[in-house]
Amino acid sequence: MRLFLRCLLCCLAFCNLARADPQFKLLVLAAPNKYHYEYIPVAREGFERLGKLHAFEMTYATGLWALDGDLKQYAAIVLLNTSGEEFSDAQRRKFEDYVNGGGNVAVVHRAIIIPPGKWPWYEKLVGRSFTIHPMMQTAVVRTVDAGFPATFGVPARWIWSDEWYELANPHDVAIRPVLNVDERTYDPGRIWPGQVAKGMGADHPVSWYHSVGRARVFVTALGHDVNMYRDRHYLDHLYGGIWWAATGRGVAESR
Known part of the structure; x- marks a missing residue:
């Protein structure tokens, strides 16, 4: 019995030691809004699995209170369907200071959207500005940068x-596209009465990356439905971009 207890204590000590040495720490902001809230617990489970698999630490926050703390501890901030339009003036200043100091960002789906002119600095950070979208449809997404994680x-x-x-x-803003959607495989004009969408043509990025000073910024417009946060391909896509944002690794090794 004593031998069993000693072995158990050694295993627990080893596990605690392993958990105490993460690669990096993320702040994931997943605040609810009108169209995006059901994803929050599902995405949390997905991120927790990724954290265990890839040995990173995470603060998963469903409120913007997390921006009031020490942001320097985070290798990257993930704006998960959480747009800068919801930040207070003080939170905007802190976020700008974080990025201007070399802090990195991953921008996911709804986080791209901010009313034009409300915060131009944030629009430049994202690299593109949202105009409209048609109804949700199936399409073909094409890799345009096979060297990006x-x-x-x-x-x-x-x-x-x-x-x-x-x-x-x-x-x-100059960006480096990662994925494009092929507009020939869906109907860009399929939209609600009173609205008009025309598509963007052959050059229609749905994921990209760029730099803002010393900060790395990864953006994906994908991720509307709650079930996407259970999809292996989507989580691989998401983590690959977040990993690059947090560490700067992955690109050079593949080229």
């Missing part, structure tokens, strides 16, 4: 169903 876990031609955001570039 957010593509490593997805097919080169990927059948996916989402809201295909149409985007503008009012601030003339």
